Amino acid sequence: MSWRWFHQWGSPRWFYERAGRWQLVCGWLALILLVVGSLWGLGFAPVDYQQGNSYRIIYLHVPVAFLAQAMYAAMAVCAVVLFVWKMKLADVAMQAIAVTGLAFTVLSLVSGAVWGKPTWGTYWVWDARLTSMLILSFLYLGLIGLRAAIQDPDQAGKACGILVLVGVVNLPIIKYSVEWWNTLHQPASLKLTEKPTMPASMWVPLLVNILGYYIAAAYLVLGSMRAIVIGRERRASWVKELVGRA
Amino acid sequence: MSIEKRMLARELKLAAARPGDIFKPMWFLMLVISMVPLALSPDSALLADIGSAMIWVATLLALLLNTEHLFQSDFSDGVLEQWLFLDRPLAWLVGLKLIVHWLFHVVPLICITPIAGLMLSVPTDVLIALLMTLVVATPALTCFSGLGAALTLGSSRSGILGVLVMMPLFVPVVILAAGVLIRATDGSEILPLIALLGAFSLVAATLVPIAVSAAIRLNIGGSN
Amino acid sequence: MIFEPVSLNISQVSCERDDRLLFQNLSFALSSGDILRVAGPNGAGKTTLLRMIAGLFEVQDGVITIDQEPLSDRRHQVLYIGHKPQVSRDLTVIDNLKFLTGFDEPIVKQALIDVGLRGYHDSLVKELSQGQGRRCALARLWCSEAPIWILDEPYTALDITMVDTLDLKINAHVAQGGLCLFTTHQPPQSLNFETLELGCVD
Numbered sequence: 233m234s235w236r237w238f239h240q241w242g243s244p245r246w247f248y249e250r251a252g253r254w255q256l257v258c259g260w261l262a263l264i265l266l267v268v269g270s271l272w273g274l275g276f277a278p279v280d281y282q283q284g285n286s287y288r289i290i291y292l293h294v295p296v297a298f299l300a301q302a303m304y305a306a307m308a309v310c311a312v313v314l315f316v317w318k319m320k321l322a323d324v325a326m327q328a329i330a331v332t333g334l335a336f337t338v339l340s341l342v343s344g345a346v347w348g349k350p351t352w353g354t355y356w357v358w359d360a361r362l363t364s365m366l367i368l369s370f371l372y373l374g375l376i377g378l379r380a381a382i383q384d385p386d387q388a389g390k391a392c393g394i395l396v397l398v399g400v401v402n403l404p405i406i407k408y409s410v411e412w413w414n415t416l417h418q419p420a421s422l423k424l425t426e427k428p429t430m431p432a433s434m435w436v437p438l439l440v441n442i443l444g445y446y447i448a449a450a451y452l453v454l455g456s457m458r459a460i461v462i463g464r465e466r467r468a469s470w471v472k473e474l475v476g477r478a
Numbered sequence: 479m480s481i482e483k484r485m486l487a488r489e490l491k492l493a494a495a496r497p498g499d500i501f502k503p504m505w506f507l508m509l510v511i512s513m514v515p516l517a518l519s520p521d522s523a524l525l526a527d528i529g530s531a532m533i534w535v536a537t538l539l540a541l542l543l544n545t546e547h548l549f550q551s552d553f554s555d556g557v558l559e560q561w562l563f564l565d566r567p568l569a570w571l572v573g574l575k576l577i578v579h580w581l582f583h584v585v586p587l588i589c590i591t592p593i594a595g596l597m598l599s600v601p602t603d604v605l606i607a608l609l610m611t612l613v614v615a616t617p618a619l620t621c622f623s624g625l626g627a628a629l630t631l632g633s634s635r636s637g638i639l640g641v642l643v644m645m646p647l648f649v650p651v652v653i654l655a656a657g658v659l660i661r662a663t664d665g666s667e668i669l670p671l672i673a674l675l676g677a678f679s680l681v682a683a684t685l686v687p688i689a690v691s692a693a694i695r696l697n698i699g700g701s702n
Numbered sequence: 703m704i705f706e707p708v709s710l711n712i713s714q715v716s717c718e719r720d721d722r723l724l725f726q727n728l729s730f731a732l733s734s735g736d737i738l739r740v741a742g743p744n745g746a747g748k749t750t751l752l753r754m755i756a757g758l759f760e761v762q763d764g765v766i767t768i769d770q771e772p773l774s775d776r777r778h779q780v781l782y783i784g785h786k787p788q789v790s791r792d793l794t795v796i797d798n799l800k801f802l803t804g805f806d807e808p809i810v811k812q813a814l815i816d817v818g819l820r821g822y823h824d825s826l827v828k829e830l831s832q833g834q835g836r837r838c839a840l841a842r843l844w845c846s847e848a849p850i851w852i853l854d855e856p857y858t859a860l861d862i863t864m865v866d867t868l869d870l871k872i873n874a875h876v877a878q879g880g881l882c883l884f885t886t887h888q889p890p891q892s893l894n895f896e897t898l899e900l901g902c903v904d
Contacts, residue, residue: 367646374643381633384720387700391629391693395643398625398689402647409650416657467721479804488793488801495792495826556786559758560802563848565778699759 244461245470247321251454258451265444273437280434289347291438295445297340297361300368303333303449307375308400311393321457323389324464326396327379328456332449334372341365360414364407371399385464481564485571489578500583503540504590510536511594522599529598530608530659533591537612538619538648542641544583545623548575549694553631559698568691572624576687580620588612607662610672611655617679621686622647628693632700651678705849705879708769708779709733710755715764717750724750725900728764734849734879737872737895739886746901748885749785749854755883756782756852768850781848783856788839791828795819795838798827803845813844818864833859840864843871851875853884869893 273291280287307329313322344362345355356362375392382388430438465471479487493500514532515525552558561571591612595605626640633639658671710732717724724747732738740748753759755766757773757780768776789798799810814823817837827835836859843851851872857865869892872882889897 367649370642370646374646377639378629378643381630381635381639382700383633384700387632387696390696391632394625394689394693394696395629398686399647402650405650406646409653413653413656416660479800479806481804484801484804488790488797491793491797492790551790551792554786555790556784556788557790557802559782559784559786560788562758563756563777563780563782 242319242321244321244465244468248458248461251458255451255454255458258447258454262444262448262451265440266448269437269440269444273434273441277434277437278431283351286347286350289343291441293340293343293347294438295442296336296343297365298442299445299449300333300337300340300365302446303329303336304368304371304396304400304403307333307396311396311400314389314393320386320389321461323386323393324457324460325453326389326392327460328453330372330375330379330392331456332452334369334376335452336449337365337369337372341369358414360411363414364410367406367410368403371403375399481566481571482574485574486578489575490582493578493582499544500586503544503583503587506543507536507540507587507590507594510539511597514598526599526601529595529600530604530663531656532598533594533600533608534611534652534655534659536594537587537591537616538652540587541584541616541619542623542644545579545620546627546638546640548579548624548627549631550627553694553697558694562695562698568694569687572628572690572694573683573687576620576624576683576690579624580617584616584620588616601663603665604659604662607658607668610668611658611675614672614676614679615651615655618651618675618682619648621679621682621690625686625690625693628690628697631694632697651675654678703847703878705734707734707879708849708881710850710881711765711767711770712755713765715751715754715761715766717747717754717762719747719750730898732881732883734881735876736881737876737893738881738883739889739895739897740883740900741885741889741897742900748900751900752782752852752854752883752885753784756780758782758784779848780850780852781842781846782852782854783839783842784854787827787835788842789827789835792826794824794826795830795841796823798838799841799845803842805845809845810841813841814838816844817841817867833861833864836860837864840868843868843875849880851880851882851884853882855885855887857886857888857890865890866892 270291274288277288279285307326310322310326310329313319314326341362344365348357349355375395378395379388379392382391462471462474511533514528518524518528549558561568564571588609591608592605595608600608622644623641626644629643630640654671654675658668658675661668661671712731713729715728716726728751730738740751742748750759754761755773757777761773766773768779788802789795793801795814796807796810799805799813800807803810811823814820817840819834819837819841822830822834822838827838830838840856840860856868860868869890872884872893876882889895
């Protein structure tokens with residue numbers, strides 16, 4: 233890893249310009265994948281013999297739920313980069329991911345509820361996975377609230393970094409304890425029966441969609457990172473120049 | 479006098495100078511407990527069923543209430559920044575403060591839970607289990623809420639943000655404690671779970687002060 | 703008491719806060735016997751510089767050393783008195799000072815007499831007037847073993863007698879081989895100090 237590379241990543245202007253191009257690539261790629269995957273999954277994949285058509289929500293729910301958790305881990309990586317290399321861009325990424333991550337968490341809760349109504353007969357059950365997801369959304373909310381309460385962006389970033397690191401250590405403990413809690417209370421009647429292995433015609437579109445949502449998430453994160461960079465650098469000459477041109 | 483003795487003497491005197499901080503959370507706990515039969519029903523069988531869980535949640539809230547401003551006055555008086563000039567790691571001093579806080583502000587809360595238990599007709603063996611879980615679990619809760627207090631030090635309009643930020647991290651502790659209470663009701667073995675809770679508290683008490691001291695340094699760096 | 707010779711080195715220190723450059727490539731060195739007044743208009747970065755040297759504000763660019771060692775190893779050789787009261791309102795004067803200085807009652811009581819707070823040792827800090835509270839914080843100078851004093855606006859809220867007493871104390875301190883940095887808007891008459899003017903960056 234050359235120092236030049238490292239230096240470029242520290243430059244907000246360099247990032248802003250490059251990220252615009254990456255965003256374009258990600259946007260088109262995500263659009264194509266999501267259109268293909270969703271049409272395939274919703275229109276052409278076979279009907280599930282147990283759940284009928286309602287299972288098709290997995291083409292939204294599963295990728296979104298994956299992302300909700302992966303994004304918290306991504307924030308933890310950013311926090312480490314922020315503390316070890318003092319790279320401000322890592323903090324920008326953390327801020328962008330927190331909001332996007334919350335959006336995905338809420339989307340996965342809502343899509344879970346929509347699927348729960350026909351399957352379980354109710355929008356909400358205290359299922360282990362739903363409960364963990366709910367707690368994850370509280371963790372994201374806490375991060376956004378903490379950042380909003382602290383005026384100085386550098387200080388807010390470090391405070392969020394501490395919280396993310398403490399959170400990421402606790403996350404597996406939370407997950408396992410919630411699973412254990414679920415067995416403690418035995419809501420067996422609502423348990424989803426073990427599915428037989430999915431046929432390829434079902435999981436291939438799912439895979440396409442997972443990839444599509446990951447790239448869409450990158451698109452969203454890059455977009456909000458660019459907005460945050462512009463906001464934080466609003467007094468810098470290159471931003472004034474840019475605004476002047478536009 | 480060693481720095482540790484000075485810290486302890488100061489914390490004890492501060493606790494004695496602010497008796498309200500000790501009694502208000504106890505008062506809060508008793509009020510919440512009194513609301514339960516009023517909101518639910520005075521039926522003692524029903525109360526006994528949910529009593530121990532209610533007491534746990536009420537104690538948790540009372541603890542949060544009095545830990546929220548743990549570092550606030552020391553921070554705004556500028557005494558907290560003087561800690562950095564003492565010849566000891568900040569995390570160690572923070573740990574001492576948390577221990578004293580637990581002894582003087584949390585243990586009194588635990589001491590009145592048996593009265594709350596009687597009011598909600600909690601059976602004696604469950605009550606004993608409840609006391610045990612509170613003793614071993616509250617150190618972890620104190621550490622985490624101390625971290626919430628430290629993270630939000632610098633923001634003047636944080637309100638109860640520290641509590642909101644830390645609440646999700648309490649989940650494993652609450653679940654383990656609930657497990658103990660359920661087993662105590664069934665009459666099965668509770669000691670392994672108590673030990674697990676104690677282990678959680680020990681790990682929290684060794685690691686969280688490091689995060690707290692980082693948060694304090696951060697806020698001192700940002701203030702004038 | 704005579705201090706070991708001590709030196710404070712500030713080299714190439716810059717500071718940017720809220721997108722404003724406060725000072726850039728600031729370098730100077732102080733050693734035993736020096737008094738430095740940091741001057742400049744409001745918002746020039748005086749407090750920030752003092753807090754940086756005290757190790758309370760992270761040095762973003764540049765190096766600050768005490769006797770060629772990093773600041774963090776020499777914290778206990780620094781005495782910092784800032785804007786904030788530095789004492790707890792709910793404790794007595796003597797309890798506050800015993801905690802902050804680590805000295806026993808007789809020494810602390812003598813310090814209180816020196817700053818004109820005789821008979822106030824058992825008062826709570828919240829019962830004192832603003833000037834008396836300031837005297838209480840400054841009493842630490844009379845029972846300090848730290849060679850490096852960093853005083854942010856020490857003269858605020860003091861009456862004329864106390865200003866003279868403080869000048870005498872600072873002179874005595876540097877005569878013993880200590881060094882002192884301070885900020886003030888009214889330059890004291892009886893001190894022999896150098897001035898560092900901040901706020902000339904733009």
